[in-house]
Amino acid sequence: MAFKFILDEPDLLKDCVIASSSLLNEAVLTVDSNGVSLVSMDSANVALVEFNILAGAFRELEASEKTEFGVNMADLVSVMRRVKSTETLEMSMDDGMLSLKISGNAKRAFQIPLIDVKKETKIPQLEFPASIEIKAEFLEDGISDAEIISDAVIFEADPDSFKIRSRGDNRTAELQMQKGEDGIVSLEAKDHVKSTFSLDYLKKMIKASKISDVASVRIGNDYPLRMTFTVLDKAHIGFVLAPRIEND
Amino acid sequence: MAFKFILDEPDLLKDCVIASSSLLNEAVLTVDSNGVSLVSMDSANVALVEFNILAGAFRELEASEKTEFGVNMADLVSVMRRVKSTETLEMSMDDGMLSLKISGNAKRAFQIPLIDVKKETKIPQLEFPASIEIKAEFLEDGISDAEIISDAVIFEADPDSFKIRSRGDNRTAELQMQKGEDGIVSLEAKDHVKSTFSLDYLKKMIKASKISDVASVRIGNDYPLRMTFTVLDKAHIGFVLAPRIEND
Amino acid sequence: MAFKFILDEPDLLKDCVIASSSLLNEAVLTVDSNGVSLVSMDSANVALVEFNILAGAFRELEASEKTEFGVNMADLVSVMRRVKSTETLEMSMDDGMLSLKISGNAKRAFQIPLIDVKKETKIPQLEFPASIEIKAEFLEDGISDAEIISDAVIFEADPDSFKIRSRGDNRTAELQMQKGEDGIVSLEAKDHVKSTFSLDYLKKMIKASKISDVASVRIGNDYPLRMTFTVLDKAHIGFVLAPRIEND
Structure with missing residues (x-):
């Protein structure tokens, strides 16, 4: 065995x-x-x-x-x-x-x-200028808010705040949280960064919040997103999502 | 602004x-x-x-x-x-x-x-010979009972009682409440009156019971119905529904 | 009347x-x-x-x-x-x-x-070599387990154990309970017996567990199944289900 x-x-x-x-x-x-x-x-x-x-x-x-x-x-x-x-x-x-x-x-x-699966995958080495730990429920709110407006969402961070926004056809939605507020466990951002992602993928990824109340989100400027949920010493699940290039 | x-x-x-x-x-x-x-x-x-x-x-x-x-x-x-x-x-x-x-x-x-909406609507002046205040849950029961029988429902009042009934294809349903019973907060009816309404509309209107446990229902003889839900000093929502003319 | x-x-x-x-x-x-x-x-x-x-x-x-x-x-x-x-x-x-x-x-x-229904039905006289009283929740588990594998399920008893199993397309599921274990109220089986049944019917029959937590299941070898739920002195509901003949 x-x-x-x-x-x-x-x-x-x-x-x-x-x-x-x-x-x-x-x-x-x-x-x-x-x-x-x-x-x-x-x-x-x-x-x-x-x-x-x-x-x-x-x-x-x-x-x-x-x-x-x-x-x-x-x-x-x-x-x-x-x-x-x-x-x-x-x-x-x-x-x-x-x-x-x-x-x-x-x-x-x-x-x-068992089945034959050939593909070997490596986790890419990425460097993220902005890193946010956020209560997962706010991430869920931001994603669900965006969903009524568009199929894409912008994640945006600067040294003091984190934003999830979307715009479409004359409508906008925006969730904004300041560093130090209740839902933000930690926020580190060197500069202002902004990337656009597919809502469809984010909705699937956020389901992993079942294992942890806090999400780690790392982003850059027109750069992939990394979202991780961790149960200390027992488990973690993480996702890397490619950005959408939008002329927003 | x-x-x-x-x-x-x-x-x-x-x-x-x-x-x-x-x-x-x-x-x-x-x-x-x-x-x-x-x-x-x-x-x-x-x-x-x-x-x-x-x-x-x-x-x-x-x-x-x-x-x-x-x-x-x-x-x-x-x-x-x-x-x-x-x-x-x-x-x-x-x-x-x-x-x-x-x-x-x-x-x-x-x-x-914002969008352009032209229509100007006035609430019609109506006089109702019968007026019932009823716990909304009974109204919901009467409407749901009727739904298994037909797509129309008869509201009927006389000085002592209020009835919701429907008939169709050899089947009947009837909810009856007497003045003075628990679910009837008040009942005023000069005469016997009876009108038929579309269940489809009533099912949508009864959703407003979320704001209040008590509904005010006013009816006449082959005459519109007015249904109102009120939160004292804060809000009310009301509906006027045209009767169906049936040869019941 | x-x-x-x-x-x-x-x-x-x-x-x-x-x-x-x-x-x-x-x-x-x-x-x-x-x-x-x-x-x-x-x-x-x-x-x-x-x-x-x-x-x-x-x-x-x-x-x-x-x-x-x-x-x-x-x-x-x-x-x-x-x-x-x-x-x-x-x-x-x-x-x-x-x-x-x-x-x-x-x-x-x-x-x-009322409608005219002609058919007169008699409950068939059957003799069952194996009889199990089982907590209905285990029966539900075994049936739901089998559902992910196949559209048929095998009920199997011997003097010491009761099994519900299914196999299909390289997959198997099996629920096994020993005489004397918590979920088995009683088990009487002369020999090893085994019959195959349609899951579709069993799923409908198991709904009757609403009236009782314990099911009586009687089976034989390639023989009908009888499943009964009883509320003492008040009600019972029972089913007889023909076996499927499989070359398992």
Whole structure:
């Protein structure tokens, strides 16, 4: 058996898998002694998704060697949705199948096939002039506000404030937060920076706020965005999203 | 600036706008020192909608002169839905745009375009031989009961009772309440009166019960219905609905 | 009047009628001094549905003679859905119509037509080598697990355990419970038995778990299944489902 792990809090993996699946049809999962991880581009090559369930989150983690395997995300999601918060999840590889055992009041077992996934993805090295930690609910508000106006949204930071705005067809929406205000945990920006992003992608990414109330957002000027949600010592999920070039 | 007002309880305006929007595509809003009001016919000319948010509902109301402006109701609703109960709403007119500012933990701002709406509507002078104040939940029950039978409903009053009934294709439904019973706050009827109305319209009108638990219903014999929901000293929303002529 | 009965807990009849209606378009109801009952095959002749509201569930039950009448189940469901748990339901037959009177804070009355339904159905005499009483939630889990894999499910019992499993296209799901475990109230099986059933039917049948937390499941080897939910001294609803013949 290439690996076996047991999670007493299956929701961490469940929420990461579900959030990833809105962007990915298939993906490679990696299991090693550090935990379980995924790094993958979406099929349009616009967004990168990666998550990591750290060793500290597991009750047991047996992985003498590093194992990589491809799965259809819809297959994996359909089983993960059947796991309840209070149940224990055991995952292993058997006979070229992924085996998932759920123990609660009943014993339940699932097997799903492994698939060949070729693409190797690396997280790009990026340097961000602006970095904001923000309560996820404000990010959700800004994204939902923008949605009634346009299909794109502008993220904008300067040393004192962070803005989410959109404009379209004679309508505008803008959410603005000042450094030091309640919803802003931290804000570091050297200069004024501004980039435009697809709302459609952001709406999928923000679903990962299920794992954490605070989002880390890093942006630049006409530059990719990186959004990360972290559960200390247990898990994180992050996204990199390419900017849209607009003549705004 | 033609006007500016601030509401600490945005739900009153929100609920009136949302209830109106199910009957109106566009409408003229009027702001003056008495508050904010709307009077408009639906596009089929079957129902009149009017609401009034009274001066007492505002934290601030600056309107030196009377201002009338047209809006697309879907535009206004999309922004009003983004206002939370605990937030403060400021509305003003800027550069030919309607400006809405929402203050909660974050500052959010929206602009939507004004449009030309020509139609001037007056509330018709009507005299109603029967007037019933009824708990809105019974009205909702009567309307939902009728919906499983037919697309029309008969409202019927006499000095002692109020009835909502429908019949169709060998099926009947009837809700009956006696004067003095729990759900009837008051009932005044000179004679027996009876009119038939479109359920489709009534279902939209009853949504306004969000602002008040008690509905005032006034009817006559083959005569329009007037239904009103009131929040004392703060707001009311009312509807006039033409009867259907049926050979019942 | 052929019969009249009054129920202070209309939910028993409501839940039985609603669960039956997912399998039956029309049915014959029988009222006699023992209560109200229904026995009917679904139109595909694959499943039998029967329920019985016992005399002990009624506040009043007047039925000097046995009365049988046909109804369209959608008609009956549409009215039953309008009855609230706290209301009293009176049912009787008037002028060839079924009359339903609901008394709560308001008085509400419905009439629906009777229809001719010819088919007479008898509950088949079956002998089951395996009989399991199981908490309904586990049955629901097993059925929902199977649903992500296939459109058929295998019920399997031996003297020590009960299993629900499905396989399809390289995927499997299995729920297993041991005799003596929490979710198994009782388990009697002479031998190992196994039958395959349509998930579609099981999903409709399991809706009847609204009336009881515990299901009685009886199976055999490539033999029909009988599933029953009972409220002691008041009501029961049962189903017989033909097996699918699979070469599993």
